Structures are given as structure tokens and as C-alpha cells.
Amino acid sequence: MKRMQNQLSVILIVLVAQLINAQQNSPEWQDLSIFEVNTLKPRATFYVYDSEGEALKNDYYNSNNLLLLNGTWKFNFAETPQTRPEDFYKSNFDISGWDDIKVPGDWQMQGYDFPLYVSAGYTHEINPPFVDTLYNPVGSYKRNFTLPENWKDKRVILHFGAVNSAFYVWVNGQKVGYDEDSKTPSKFDITSIVKAGENEIAVEVYRWSDGTYLEDQDFWRLSGIERDVYLYATPKSYIADVFFKAGLDSTYTEGILDASVSLRNESSRSKKLQLQLKLYDGTQEVYAADQEARLAASEKDTLQFQHLIKQVKAWSAEHPNLYTATLSLTENRNTLMSTSFKIGFRSVEIKGGKLLVNGKPILLKGVNRHEHDQYSGHMISEESMLRDIRLFKENNINAVRNSHYPNDSRWYELCDQYGIYMIDEANLETHGFGYDEDKTPANKPEFAAMHHDRLKAMVETNKNHASIIIWSMGNEAGDGPAFIDGYHWIKNRDNSRPVQYERAERGTSFQEPHTDVIPWMYASLDYIKKNYIGKYPDRPFIWCEYAHSMGNSTGNLQDLWDFVYEQPQMQGGFIWDWVDQGFVKQDSTGADYWTYGGDYGPDRYRHDANFVLNGIVNPDRTPHPALAEVKQVYQNVKIEARDTEALEFTMKNRFFFTNLDAYTISYDLLRDGVAISSNNLGSLEVAPQDSIVFTLKALRLPEDGHEYFINFTIRTKTASPLLPKDFVVARDQILLTNTPLTNNAFTESKEKLVVTDYKDSLTVKTDAVSLSFSKETGRLKSYSFKGQNYLKEEGGLNFWRAPTDNDFGNNYPKRGKIWKDASQNQELISFKVVTKTPDSVLVESVYQLDTLQAQASSRFLIYADGSLKVTNSLNYADSEKVAEIPRFGMNFILPKTYDHAKWYGRGPHENYQDRKKSAFVGIYESSVADLYFPYIRPQENGYRTENRWISLTSDSGVGIKIVGLPLVSFSAHHNYISDFDPGEEKQQRHTIDIKPRDLISLTINYKQTGVGGDNSWGAKPHEKYQLKPQNYSYSFIIKPITP
Structure with missing residues (x-):
């Protein structure tokens, strides 16, 4: 045993030695100890100008000291490091056959290689510092540039804004350096390499490197030169770095300027330099100071400026006040260089367990x-x-x-x-x-x-x-x-x-x-x-x-x-x-659609599908x-009812630095969804984080049995840089009276209903009205009024929805499959006429939902005027715990011609019981096509809640009206529900897979479980928004509409 242990120890030592030796012989992109070669230390972002006047303009792309290298470069793509053109950086290397590529840009977006999406993990085996060499593409870039004549005797710096993921660079055939970190700038001093006139730059970019191990973000894995490339010039004595700490004093009213400016002298002789700092509020100079610096050759120094700014205009997200600071470095009154910064005075601190900005506990x-x-x-x-x-x-x-x-x-x-x-x-x-x-x-x-x-x-x-x-x-x-x-x-x-x-x-x-x-x-x-x-x-x-x-x-x-x-x-x-994070792609017909993970590259690469679409x-x-x-949830003004009878309201200002007198407030009084009174109240002065109570004394609310809402709207009083005047920044809706609608009465008809019992169907009709039920399914299969048939196909009770991404995340397609089965497998156990009079007929269908030990029923009360009252019930008796119900509703298939939707309920946009705060109750109109929201991966969509009534009509005005007793929710599509449902697995589906059909699928629902949102990998909708398995019953009326 001891001998075996000794042998194992020897083997382990050999393996470790081999690993160390391998890393020592590895290139930089597979060596954890080397992640940059010859790069300059990082410094603050600023630009070099010849005068303070130019610095104040800060038009850096047009500076005499900046040469932009963006544009067209020559490009070669190799799938592996072994097949890259190794000597391409040499001036005599023939690149005449190379392609053109745009810089900046990812090469995968320009026809080379393929994007890969992984949420968490790597596309290769975890074995740092090594990465995939069987497929580790290398992009070789090359172009020429002409050095400006006025850059003679200046430092010349090569700047890359970002290169993904690692790269080497050569200038005029000489190796300049190497860098990793694909999201921060890389700078190289190429003063000794560039020459007057034309020069040549070559860049070799690796898709994967050891730096990739630190870049496992939830996004597309792409490669290339992704941000600006430019040269800039500085004098030999120059401003090397600047750190402005622009804070506030303890009273948060005065600004504290604390500037640290690093200077370097890279000339061959000593320098006596002057540095001037100026601070401007707009065009007004509010502070100026000079300091002298004596620097020997190759010496550096740091100068400090401190000053108190009285009555400072503080910066915040609400009021982004910026000052302009300029720095000018001179020698013997000759300006060597100037630069400028935008400075915002603000304090950030944590006190008493709260994050304070300018002394206020802001909300992010x-x-x-x-x-x-x-x-x-x-x-x-x-x-x-x-x-x-x-x-x-x-x-x-x-x-x-x-x-x-x-x-x-x-x-x-x-x-x-x-x-x-x-x-x-x-x-x-x-x-x-x-x-x-x-x-x-x-x-x-x-x-x-x-x-x-x-x-x-x-x-x-x-x-x-x-x-x-x-x-x-x-x-x-x-x-x-x-x-x-x-x-x-x-x-x-x-x-x-x-x-x-x-x-x-x-x-x-x-x-x-x-x-x-x-x-x-x-x-x-x-x-x-x-x-x-x-x-x-x-x-x-x-x-x-x-x-x-x-x-x-x-x-x-x-x-x-x-x-x-x-x-x-x-x-x-x-x-x-x-x-x-979808990309545009075209199908075989040339139609655009958005893609996600798995739509590119060979199957051997893992991907996380549409998790990139969040x-x-x-x-x-x-x-x-x-x-x-x-x-709606983020808005900074909140209006609530204090006394609805007295029309007294509270307005809360949730801004931290803005008085509400910067906005105007107006209201609309709605009766049964229609505005009957509107008024602009002008501006109300409410200090930040304060509240006021106001009363609409001039408004009188009738007691006439109608439903009244009041909608408040807050708008900008004046234009700001990004928001125009009268832009809506906040809204609130308040219910004033909750009176049920009374327009559900049935009109008297001289017609008398006749019931005919056929072998396969049951019909109820008058001369104008005809309804037919299938005795096999118990479903309504035709419904016509004055020759207009409102149904294209049978519908029926429905308990299912096309799974959302959150549904898939909590395994609902499998966990809740019992409710899909309940929608598809309903055993008719009773179909009968319950009551029959000349004026009305009640038909009942009862279904056994065997997998649930439950029954469901639909009652159809038919009136001679053509109206139909539907009552759907679920009688749930299963003692075994089952999943929440996606929805409880009824599906109707209508002709496509009834494309004009109008409803009195929440809208205008899609809303659900846990996402409806922004969807005010009102009367809205839309085409059925526009009710659909095309999520990139097709799923449940287009729902509207809390409807008093819904109508679907044709261009000629013919159609149906559904009246909730008291409320129903609905969706309408030119597709079956099943079109949006991929099954128990997501599949790789897109919007182009949803082809509109020659029909309208209308669902009239009691409720639907909320969509959730805590996460998409296990969390269910909050319990109060779940439709729990229990007994339910709801009713609605369908009425024919004629011109």
C-alpha cells in the first residue's frame, strides 16, 4: 500500500509539473498569469484639445488630436488558432483576397461564425486556463492609416474601446501588445512605432481565452472589435488622469469640489508647467484656479484643487444639473493641451441603513x-x-x-x-x-x-x-x-x-x-x-x-x-x-422574425433557448x-380617494427633489366608460415627499344607477430635453360608484321558441333565431339570428392556456396537465332540456372530468329575442391536491369577419389579474388581429380582464355582444389556443410559426391564473392570483347585434 501511495505521489508530482510547464508554454490567451502586455494603466475617460475653447465644445470625434479608425477593415476568419494566418501582421503579407468588415462590430453579425447563447455556463469544458481549441475562431483585421502631420513630436496612443475576448495588436509589423477584458478600454503607447505618413495596423482577435472564464454573463457570446478604435495624441508633458469628487456639504446646499490631477513629463528635459482649472455653470465661470508643477524628465506629479461652491445646483436623476470643468496645461503661456469634464455635484452615502442621495432616501x-x-x-x-x-x-x-x-x-x-x-x-x-x-x-x-x-x-x-x-x-x-x-x-x-x-x-x-x-x-x-x-x-x-x-x-x-x-x-x-435579446433573421419567404438561443450553430453546442428573452x-x-x-407602478404621483361621496382626494408626491407645481393635473369623469365631464385643475403645489388633500367642489355626481369612475392625469407643464410639454407622467383611476349595469334585460318578442329533438342534435328556433346543439358533445354548434350564423365551429368549456415562460419554469405543462386533459376529454353524461316555455328554453350539458373526479356543466338559457344566457359551473370534489387551474372559461369559434372588437373593461393593452394596475376600466376598440401580442416564443397572450361587456362585429355592424354578470374576462385571436401551445416542451418556436386562421377564437372566462414574475425557474404566481381547484360558477349573456 505504501509503495502504491509513493507511486501515486510521483504521478501527481509529474502531472502538476506538466500542467505548470504547459501553462508556461501556453500563449497569453491560455495563461492566467498574463492578461495584458504593454497596456497603459486605466484612466478616466477624457479627450485632448488644443485650446480651452475646443475643450468646451468637447466635439471629440473632430478633435485635431483624435484619429478615428472605425470603418472598413480587411478581415480573415479562421475556425481555429492553428489555421489562422500567423504572419499576416507583416507589411508584405498579401491580403488582397481578404473580405471587408465593419469596425466596430461583432463578426457573427456580419456573416462569419455563429452566435451562441448560454445563460450560465460555458460552451466548452471547464478546465482553466485552457479553452476549446478544436473550434476557437480567430479574426484577423488589418488596415492602413495616415498619421496627421501635426502629431509630430507628440505621444501617440492607440485606443480600443472593447475587444471580445482577447487580442494582439501590431503596428507597422511590430508587436505592440496584448489584452483581455472584453468590456473595458485597452490603450497602447505606439509613439516609437508610428511614422510620418502611412502606417499599418493589424489586430488578431480570439473568440475564447482564459479571460472567458470571467465572462459567463447571461447574454449572447459574440466576438470582435465591439467599440470605437482610435488614435489620440498628447504632448510629451500631459494630463495623465483626473479624479473629480464633486460632493455636497453636510447641509446638502454647498458643493465641494475636490479635484486630483495627475501630470506626467515624458520629455527629455525638466518642465515648469502651469495647470489651470475652471468651472462653469453654463457659460458663467464660477471658479478658476492655477497651480504650478515642476517636473523633471520622466517624472510625474499629482495636483490637488479644493473649493466650496455656494448655492450649488445639485445633480440628481430628477434634476441632472451639470457643471463644466476645464483643465488647461500650459508652458510659458503656451497651451500644451486642454480637456473638459461634465461635473455633477451630489452626495451618495449610507446613513441609518438607508441609501441617501443629496440627503434623501431615494428609491431606485x-x-x-x-x-x-x-x-x-x-x-x-x-x-x-x-x-x-x-x-x-x-x-x-x-x-x-x-x-x-x-x-x-x-x-x-x-x-x-x-x-x-x-x-x-x-x-x-x-x-x-x-x-x-x-x-x-x-x-x-x-x-x-x-x-x-x-x-x-x-x-x-x-x-x-x-x-x-x-x-x-x-x-x-x-x-x-x-x-x-x-x-x-x-x-x-x-x-x-x-x-x-x-x-x-x-x-x-x-x-x-x-x-x-x-x-x-x-x-x-x-x-x-x-x-x-x-x-x-x-x-x-x-x-x-x-x-x-x-x-x-x-x-x-x-x-x-x-x-x-x-x-x-x-x-x-x-x-x-x-x-x-433577439436578433433579426429572415425565413424562406423573406419575412423577418426574432431569434433566440438554439437558432444558430451546430447541435453540439449547448444553449439556453429563449431564456435570453426577458x-x-x-x-x-x-x-x-x-x-x-x-x-404605472413606478410613477411618482399617487392619487387616492379619501371620501368618494364628498369627492375628496389625497395626492402624494413621491418625487424627492421636485415640487408637483412643475406638473398639471386634470380629470375625466366616466359614466359607464364614457367621459361626461373633464377639467384641468392646473398646478397644485406639493412639496417632495409631501401630500395634500383636495376636493372637486364644482363636480356633482348624479345618483342615477350608473357606474362612475374618475381618471386623474398628471402631465408635464413645460418641455424637458426628452419629454415634451403635456406628456403624461402619472395616472390614477378611482371607482366612485359600484352600481351593476342594468342593460341586461331581454326584449320582448312576438316570436315563440320551438324545440326540435333530432337524432344527433337539438334545435331551438323561431323564424329569426336558430340555435343547434350537438347531442354527442352537448356543445352549441350553431347560433344564428336573421340568417347570420355567429359560430364557425363548436366551442366548449376550457380550463387550459398556452403555457407562458413562467408556466414552463414551474413545470406547469406537466404539473398541470390534468387541466389540459380536462379541456380535451370531457365525457358528456347528461344533455337535456331543463325547462321549456314559448319565451325561453333552458338546455343543460353536464360533463364528467374523470381525471379530476369533478363535473362541469354549461346551462344555455335561450330567449325568443335571440339572446342567450350562459352559466358555466365547475363542481370540484377531488380530495387529492392538484395544480392550480390555468383558466376557467368557454371557447367559441366565430367567423373571421367579426374582426372589430369593442369592450367595456380593462385596457387598452393586455392585462391579467396580477398585472392590471395600468389597465384602466373604459371602453376600448381594436381589431382582433391587434389584440394579439406576438411574444417571440409564442405563448398565452392578449387577455383583457374585468369586462362589463364585449362586442365583436363585422364591417357591416353585424355581430354579437357578450354581457358579463357582472364581469368576465376575454381574449380573441385569429388562432386556436392550441396554436400557441407547444406541448410539454417548449420546442424552438417563433412568431413566424403562428399563421392566422380564417376564424376568431373567442374565450369568455371567469378568471385566469396570473402570469407571475418573481422568477422564471420555479416560482408560481402569488397564491392570491391563482385559480384554486374548487367550485366555481359564472354567467354571461350573448346578444345578437344587427345594424
């Missing part, structure tokens, strides 16, 4: 946002960024989490400018390793330097942006010393912001505090009550991810925010997530129905 009404474009992948245009921010502002979203990596530099500038609170997140995720201490890279020394490098790159690059109020050290990357050390480094480097990390101190032995915020993702209210409330008095709770919005989702959002408003330390969260907007940024709910 946020979303997670990936950089995604439906055509270009991870290359995002400024237009796309601005569209996102505009949509944020339009929908009361005040915060964004950069999930899960630093973004393009322009994104930060726009968020500063327009006012969005931001959590900036390091490019660190290792979800595929799991969270066990012995597995996570955060607890492995060989990964420590890589972690630190990425944290440092984020902070140093983006430290001057007012919009960033929290640093996040990463996402789903386990926990360990790498994050404890990273936390302390960030706090030491930047004491002006809190630091958060979701996995910190969770389920490991690493309990040293290293997160200032408790950001647990997808924590349910019960979990928070049990594990957070009262246990972290010094740290606020902010969901870093919540309200998982996959497909038809985002239910119970109002419940979550009711809890936020109740609990002082709950300060909001970030919805997962903003945009469906947005509240489509890939083109058109809204999901859920976005309306987000806007």
Missing part, C-alpha cells in the same frame, strides 16, 4: 440593461442609447444597472446628461463554476490578479460620472478573497460611493462585510421578511435583479412596490431585464404590455 426604480442591438449585436449606437434613455424617462424608470459589465463611454455621458441613477458593474461573472468555495475562481489565488484588474479598470475609467451612485463588483461570481480585497481597494480609492456585490457573505465562510447594500436577487417578500427585515439595520435592501420579465410576465409588481413603500430600508430594485421591450424597443405596468 430601475432596470437591468444589456448592450444589445437586434442587427449589430453588442455594438451599440448613440441613437440606440438615447432611445433607451428616452423610454426610461417616458416610463418613470430612474435607474439602470449595467448588467454585467462596463458600457460604452457614451452611455455614461448620456446618463449624466439626462439623469439616470446607475450601478456600474465590473466585467466579472463565473456562474458556470457554481458558488462552492472550492470551485469559485474568487477563492483561487491564480485568478486574484485578473479580478483586481477588472475592478480597477471599471473604477478608474468611469470614476468621474455623476450618474454612477454605486459600484458593483460583479455578478454571480461566487465569493472569496478576490472580492473582499476588491471591496477594500475600491473603498480606499473612491470613498464617495457605496460598493455592492450580490454574492457577498452568502452561504460561504467569507463573512467579513464587503457589501454596503443588501442586493439579493429575486428574493421573495417572504424571504426578505424572514432574512432581512430587522437583521441588517445598517444596510439598505435593493434588488439587483427582480421581476423576471421572461415572455408574458411581470406580474405582482404592484405588490412588491407596496412592500417597498411600507418598509423604510427597502429602496427599490432593477427589473430583469430591459430588452429582449425584456419589457422587444429587440427593436417596441414595448411589451408589461412596460405600461412598470410605468
Whole structure:
């Protein structure tokens, strides 16, 4: 045994030695100890100008000191490192046969390779530092550039905004360096390599590298040069870095300017330099100061500026006031360089367990946002960024989490400018390793330097942006010393912001505090009550991810925010997530559709299907129905009834820095869904976080047995940069009288009903009315009035819906299959005429639902005027616990001609019982086609709740009206329910698989279970929104409509 142990020890030593030797002989992209070669240290983002005047304009793309290299490059694609053109960087290498490619851009979006989507995990075996070499594509890029003549005797720096995932670069055939971290800038000093006139640059990009192990984010795995490439020039003595800490004093009324400016002298002689700092409020100079610096050759120094700004205009998301700071470096009164920054004075701190901005415990009404474009992948245009921010502002979203990596530099500038609170997140995720201490890279020394490098790159690059109020050290990357050390480094480097990390101190032995915020993702209210409330008095709770919005989702959002408003330390969260990450593809007919995981590449690569579609907007940024709910729940004005009889109301201002006199308020009084009175109340002065009571004294409410609602609307009084005047920012609807509708009476008819019992059917008719029932199924198979047949096919009782993504997540297609069987397998056990008079006939069908030990019945009360009262009942007697019911309703198949829908209920958009706050009760109209919402993976959609009545009519005005007794819900499609149902597995289905049929499928429902939204991998809809198995009965009336 001892001999065997010795042999094993020898073998182990040999194997370890071989591994070490292999890594030592590995290229940089498979060597954990090397993640950059010859890169410059990260520094704040700023640009070089020749004068302060140019710096104030800050038109950096047109600066004399910047040469943009975006555009067309020559490109070669190789499937493996072994087949790449190794000597392509040499000037004499023939690239005449190479393709053209656009930079920036992912090569998968330009016809090469294929995108891969994985939510958590890797497309290759976990074996760091090694990656897949059987298929590890390499992109080789090459182009020429001409060095500007005025750059002679200047430093020349090559800048890459982001390259995915690792790359080498050569200039004029000389190797410049190497870098990883696909989401932060890389800079190389190429002063000694470039020459006057024409130069050549070559870049070799690897799809996979050891850095890939730290980039296991829930998004498409793409490759290429994804952000701007440019050269910039500086003098030999230059501003190397700047850190503006622009805070507030203890009264939050005066600004504290604390500027740290690093200078370097890379010339060959000593320099006597002057540095001037100026601060502008618009065009007005509010501060100026000069300092002198004496620098020997190759010496560096840091100058400090501090100043108090009286009556400062503080920055917040509500009022994004920005000052402009300029820095000008001169020698003997000659300007060497100038630059400028936008500065927002604001304080961020945690006091009393609350996150305070400018002294106020703000609420973060946020979303997670990936950089995604439906055509270009991870290359995002400024237009796309601005569209996102505009949509944020339009929908009361005040915060964004950069999930899960630093973004393009322009994104930060726009968020500063327009006012969005931001959590900036390091490019660190290792979800595929799991969270066990012995597995996570955060607890492995060989990964420590890589972690630190990425944290440092984020902070140093983006430290001057007012919009960033929290640093996040990463996402789903386990926990360990790498994050404890990273936390302390960030706090030491930047004491002006809190630091958060979701996995910190969770389920490991690493309990040293290293997160200032408790950001647990997808924590349910019960979990928070049990594990957070009262246990972290010094740290606020902010969901870093919540309200998982996959497909038809985002239910119970109002419940979550009711809890936020109740609990002082709950300060909001970030919805997962903003945009469906689908790509545009064309089918065989040329029709566009959106794709998801599994639509590209060979089957050998794992994928996570449509888990990439979790947005509240489509890939083109058109809204999901859920976005309306987000806007409603996130709104900053709340109006509630205090006394409906006296028409007395309370208005709460939920802004923290804005008086409501900046808005106007109006109301509409609705009687039975129709506005009968409207008035503009002008502006009401309500201080931030305050409330007032107001009374509509001029309004009188009739006591006439009708249903009355009052709708309040809050609009902008003046235009702002992204919102026009009179833009609606908040709405509330209040029920004033709850009087049942009285228009359900049946009209008298001289006609008399005749019942005829045939072998296979039963008919009830007059000269004008004819209804026919199948004696085999007990279902209504025809219904006509004055020769117009309203039914195309039989319908019947229905308990099923096409599973949503959340349904699949909690295994409902299998767990609740019994209700699908109940819809498809109904044994008719009784069919009879219960009562019969000349004026009315009652027909009853009773069904045995064998798999449920339950019975269901439909009663049809037919009147001589053609009206039909339907009563559907479920008698549930099964003592065995079964799954919740997806829906209880009745399905009718109508001719396609009844395409005009009109309803008095909640709308106009799709709504469900746990997502209806934004859908006000009113009268709405739509084509049946437009009732459908095309979720990228087809599923349940288009539902409308709490309807008093619904009508479907043709162009000529012929049709039917359904009246709830008192309320029903409905959906109508040009498809069967089964068209949206893939079965027990999702399959790989898309919108193009839904072909409209020559019919209308109308469901009239008692209720439907909510859509849920806590998560999409197990959570059910909240219990109060589930349709529990029990006895139910509901009724509605169908009336013919004639012109």
C-alpha cells in the first residue's frame, strides 16, 4: 500500500509539473498569469484639445488630436488558432483576397461564425486556463492609416474601446501588445512605432481565452472589435488622469469640489508647467484656479484643487444639473493641451441603513440593461442609447444597472446628461463554476490578479460620472478573497460611493462585510421578511435583479412596490431585464422574425433557448404590455380617494427633489366608460415627499344607477430635453360608484321558441333565431339570428392556456396537465332540456372530468329575442391536491369577419389579474388581429380582464355582444389556443410559426391564473392570483347585434 501511495505521489508530482510547464508554454490567451502586455494603466475617460475653447465644445470625434479608425477593415476568419494566418501582421503579407468588415462590430453579425447563447455556463469544458481549441475562431483585421502631420513630436496612443475576448495588436509589423477584458478600454503607447505618413495596423482577435472564464454573463457570446478604435495624441508633458469628487456639504446646499490631477513629463528635459482649472455653470465661470508643477524628465506629479461652491445646483436623476470643468496645461503661456469634464455635484452615502442621495432616501426604480442591438449585436449606437434613455424617462424608470459589465463611454455621458441613477458593474461573472468555495475562481489565488484588474479598470475609467451612485463588483461570481480585497481597494480609492456585490457573505465562510447594500436577487417578500427585515439595520435592501420579465410576465409588481413603500430600508430594485435579446433573421419567404438561443450553430453546442428573452421591450424597443405596468407602478404621483361621496382626494408626491407645481393635473369623469365631464385643475403645489388633500367642489355626481369612475392625469407643464410639454407622467383611476349595469334585460318578442329533438342534435328556433346543439358533445354548434350564423365551429368549456415562460419554469405543462386533459376529454353524461316555455328554453350539458373526479356543466338559457344566457359551473370534489387551474372559461369559434372588437373593461393593452394596475376600466376598440401580442416564443397572450361587456362585429355592424354578470374576462385571436401551445416542451418556436386562421377564437372566462414574475425557474404566481381547484360558477349573456 505504501509503495502504491509513493507511486501515486510521483504521478501527481509529474502531472502538476506538466500542467505548470504547459501553462508556461501556453500563449497569453491560455495563461492566467498574463492578461495584458504593454497596456497603459486605466484612466478616466477624457479627450485632448488644443485650446480651452475646443475643450468646451468637447466635439471629440473632430478633435485635431483624435484619429478615428472605425470603418472598413480587411478581415480573415479562421475556425481555429492553428489555421489562422500567423504572419499576416507583416507589411508584405498579401491580403488582397481578404473580405471587408465593419469596425466596430461583432463578426457573427456580419456573416462569419455563429452566435451562441448560454445563460450560465460555458460552451466548452471547464478546465482553466485552457479553452476549446478544436473550434476557437480567430479574426484577423488589418488596415492602413495616415498619421496627421501635426502629431509630430507628440505621444501617440492607440485606443480600443472593447475587444471580445482577447487580442494582439501590431503596428507597422511590430508587436505592440496584448489584452483581455472584453468590456473595458485597452490603450497602447505606439509613439516609437508610428511614422510620418502611412502606417499599418493589424489586430488578431480570439473568440475564447482564459479571460472567458470571467465572462459567463447571461447574454449572447459574440466576438470582435465591439467599440470605437482610435488614435489620440498628447504632448510629451500631459494630463495623465483626473479624479473629480464633486460632493455636497453636510447641509446638502454647498458643493465641494475636490479635484486630483495627475501630470506626467515624458520629455527629455525638466518642465515648469502651469495647470489651470475652471468651472462653469453654463457659460458663467464660477471658479478658476492655477497651480504650478515642476517636473523633471520622466517624472510625474499629482495636483490637488479644493473649493466650496455656494448655492450649488445639485445633480440628481430628477434634476441632472451639470457643471463644466476645464483643465488647461500650459508652458510659458503656451497651451500644451486642454480637456473638459461634465461635473455633477451630489452626495451618495449610507446613513441609518438607508441609501441617501443629496440627503434623501431615494428609491431606485430601475432596470437591468444589456448592450444589445437586434442587427449589430453588442455594438451599440448613440441613437440606440438615447432611445433607451428616452423610454426610461417616458416610463418613470430612474435607474439602470449595467448588467454585467462596463458600457460604452457614451452611455455614461448620456446618463449624466439626462439623469439616470446607475450601478456600474465590473466585467466579472463565473456562474458556470457554481458558488462552492472550492470551485469559485474568487477563492483561487491564480485568478486574484485578473479580478483586481477588472475592478480597477471599471473604477478608474468611469470614476468621474455623476450618474454612477454605486459600484458593483460583479455578478454571480461566487465569493472569496478576490472580492473582499476588491471591496477594500475600491473603498480606499473612491470613498464617495457605496460598493455592492450580490454574492457577498452568502452561504460561504467569507463573512467579513464587503457589501454596503443588501442586493439579493429575486428574493421573495417572504424571504426578505424572514432574512432581512430587522437583521441588517445598517444596510439598505435593493434588488439587483427582480421581476423576471421572461415572455408574458411581470406580474405582482404592484405588490412588491407596496412592500417597498411600507418598509423604510427597502429602496427599490432593477427589473430583469430591459430588452429582449433577439436578433433579426429572415425565413424562406423573406419575412423577418426574432431569434433566440438554439437558432444558430451546430447541435453540439449547448444553449439556453429563449431564456435570453426577458425584456419589457422587444429587440427593436417596441414595448411589451408589461412596460405600461412598470410605468404605472413606478410613477411618482399617487392619487387616492379619501371620501368618494364628498369627492375628496389625497395626492402624494413621491418625487424627492421636485415640487408637483412643475406638473398639471386634470380629470375625466366616466359614466359607464364614457367621459361626461373633464377639467384641468392646473398646478397644485406639493412639496417632495409631501401630500395634500383636495376636493372637486364644482363636480356633482348624479345618483342615477350608473357606474362612475374618475381618471386623474398628471402631465408635464413645460418641455424637458426628452419629454415634451403635456406628456403624461402619472395616472390614477378611482371607482366612485359600484352600481351593476342594468342593460341586461331581454326584449320582448312576438316570436315563440320551438324545440326540435333530432337524432344527433337539438334545435331551438323561431323564424329569426336558430340555435343547434350537438347531442354527442352537448356543445352549441350553431347560433344564428336573421340568417347570420355567429359560430364557425363548436366551442366548449376550457380550463387550459398556452403555457407562458413562467408556466414552463414551474413545470406547469406537466404539473398541470390534468387541466389540459380536462379541456380535451370531457365525457358528456347528461344533455337535456331543463325547462321549456314559448319565451325561453333552458338546455343543460353536464360533463364528467374523470381525471379530476369533478363535473362541469354549461346551462344555455335561450330567449325568443335571440339572446342567450350562459352559466358555466365547475363542481370540484377531488380530495387529492392538484395544480392550480390555468383558466376557467368557454371557447367559441366565430367567423373571421367579426374582426372589430369593442369592450367595456380593462385596457387598452393586455392585462391579467396580477398585472392590471395600468389597465384602466373604459371602453376600448381594436381589431382582433391587434389584440394579439406576438411574444417571440409564442405563448398565452392578449387577455383583457374585468369586462362589463364585449362586442365583436363585422364591417357591416353585424355581430354579437357578450354581457358579463357582472364581469368576465376575454381574449380573441385569429388562432386556436392550441396554436400557441407547444406541448410539454417548449420546442424552438417563433412568431413566424403562428399563421392566422380564417376564424376568431373567442374565450369568455371567469378568471385566469396570473402570469407571475418573481422568477422564471420555479416560482408560481402569488397564491392570491391563482385559480384554486374548487367550485366555481359564472354567467354571461350573448346578444345578437344587427345594424
